[in-house]
Amino acid sequence: MPRKGMRSLCFSPRTPSFSTSRQSTTSESTASSTNRRRFSESMIEQTIDAAATIIMKWDADTSAYAKVTSLFYESKREALQFIRSVNELQKTMHLLVSDQGSRSEKLVRAQILMQTAMKRLQKEFYQILSMNRAHLDPESVSTRSSRTSARSSTSDFDDDDEIRTAGDSISEIEEVSSMAMSDLKLIADCMIASGYAKECMHIYKIIRKSIIDEGIYKLGIEKLSSSQVNKMDWDVLDLKIKNWLEAEKISMRTLFTGERILCDQVFATSDLIKESCFTEISKEAAILLFGFPELVAKTKKNSPEKMFRVLDMYSAISEDWKEIETIFSFESTSTVRLQALDSLVRLSESVRSLLMDFESTIQKDSSKTMIPGGGLHPLTISSMNYLTLLADYSNILTDIISDWPPPAKSTLPASFLFSPDSEDSTAPAISVRFAWLILVLLCKLDGKAKHYKDVSLSYLFLANNLQHVISRVRTSNLQYILGEEWITKHEAKQRSYIVPDSKLREEIKVSIGTKLVTLYRDFYNTHISTVGDERGARLFVRFSPEDIGNYFSDLFYGTVSSGSSSTSSSVSSHHRRQMLRSPLGV
Template identity: 50%
Template structure:
């Protein structure tokens, strides 16, 4: 045919062959569309991802037949110069599936302005929903779409990149922008920190998979969005931690605890820190380069990391407050009992939580000795 084109481009035989080729490609395009539409169940990203693994790429018979049919049609159309028509059909069908799946996962395309106007009672359920959606979207939806594109367009890496990015990028950006927008809300308070740590931890745990799935140059915006969201979540956590420390410093209740029992401030701070320590990996990263400014330096040899030092400082801050609240007791023995009970509560909380891993056994031993000292003064006052 190429020789005929060179010799006589207006040849009837050439025109006939071209028309025949066009008809054949139209039929293939229709068949490609039919296979995509009629095998939606087998070609759903979740189905593809569940039936595959990165190393073996094994599929069920139905999956394999449909995917192989698509691959054969795509190979034929691409090799004969009809790649654009093939890719357009593929993108139209697959984008609708991605959009529908994200909608079913309650992923909304919310702007920063919309999120900032939300009350926390509305935003918090959306964060919970996002936490579930993020895992499913990355490990099922986007992973499955990537496997399918790799298989169908295996003859052209450029087509894999262009089609996959075009199909998934808009939805991925909407999904991964949500934490950044949420982290910019104006009314951040210490009680909200754990939801933001949940999002940080989820994104951090998914980051390697996201990088692997969206490794194309054209998907750089997706990777950048994830990095930006992690950074803004870290900023929000540091802001709320600073507010938490400030709230402790400003706590000024005068009520004496009957019988020298545990003060509500001690319970609140230690319960908060115990929960915080459950996110030890995340806060270790978030607090890593956050400078701690304290009136007097803490002993360096006791604390192995910035997060350990900060938690030790918060506990010290709390214990200083408790020392001040012991002063109004007229009975000296009762004041020592108050100090012993509160410090014992702190030590028990540290010993029974991840705080022990952060502060170390030496910290526990040191403060247990102080509890015994307070108890001694109580008995002999």
């Protein structure tokens, strides 16, 4: 078929019947579109009218009733209707903007109504936040679940009216708190969807930041400079540290935790708004809180108690580190995490410095006082008190000195080099450090023993002081740090000490025997009459005063089994200061 013929067949003029049909269809379509538009316009007008009815009812500028009454407290049903009307109005405004054929008067009216509605919702949002400060305080929010858990664990058979009343009261508080949070979220969602997020955030930030700032202030956290801290007497600074330890605990358990929970729930629909609000509300207070330990760590205060306060602060932050990362997880709150981390680093540096000062203090002790009778030296007592207290922080110290280089090889006598020492690569760093500090103490005592003119008395001095060291290790957490091998080796040094001078040995024997026998004879003479005649005495009395004297006759002529003295190592925190107030000024 010729190409022209094909073209003629395919593109021939429409038949009359087909043309008539198309004209009819077009006419019907136009009519249908007109009807839909009329119906749509009618629905728009109805939506605007319905919204106007409830919005204007609660316009505080035109209604005295609305000015003094809260919508959400007066009628929750009507409050929900108000929110639905605003949401419908917002959808209608989108239709009016997108429909080029719409009449602008409707859009203008809808915009005016929306502004009036937002003004009302701002007022409601502010009122709920303000009137529920007690129910929305961080403590109430953060502990609601724990309260519920605690109440549910109470016995169902408990008939105590007081407990039941308290439980009812807690339930009421929780209910009010939950309702307030629900209302806040409802309003926030509506305002954000309507393009009024900025106004909503502004109100929330002002009120909630005032609560956080007030809470931090009441906890005693204040802005201090490094120079102010350095000028404080230790007693004043010590009091502030104790206060900070309590404040940190409360802040992390309630203040910041509660605020994060509340913020997350109210602005659940927007991560950006949630982050912005929480950051602006809590960032300043949190940096203030976690900045204080860094100031303390930098001070040059030289108090025996400082080491333990620094360790307490390090422990508080490290124990709450997971919570710090969770609560301040936003990128915009990274400065809070960095501040807490900086404080940990500074505190750990301070601990290391104080340990070096402690070692230096032992080495520099220049007292030449000879203890009568070869007894305990004050340096031994104070040093072991200090080390015993430090041992109670072994977990924290393990973290702090885990990467601290071991002590440098020393020129100390080889007899004092015991495991674990600096050459034992398998020993934990904390064991090496504590063993080294005791080694320094024992070497210092060895030098002080040389001040005794009588060699035997110098050995007795060393024996007494070494026995005290071993006893404190054996009865404290030092035993777990140093290990059984350390204790065994040093106990073997107690048994190796003897009194080689015969005259001194005889004098010691006579002195001990005289004191003990005299006391026993007085006791014997006082109570012998109570047992009756001679036959009764043989039944109830095993040793006479003469027997006791005979037992001591060969006391120092054979191998003497080592005694074991015990001293208490469990020192409560309120005795710490008294223990540390000694000639060892570290």
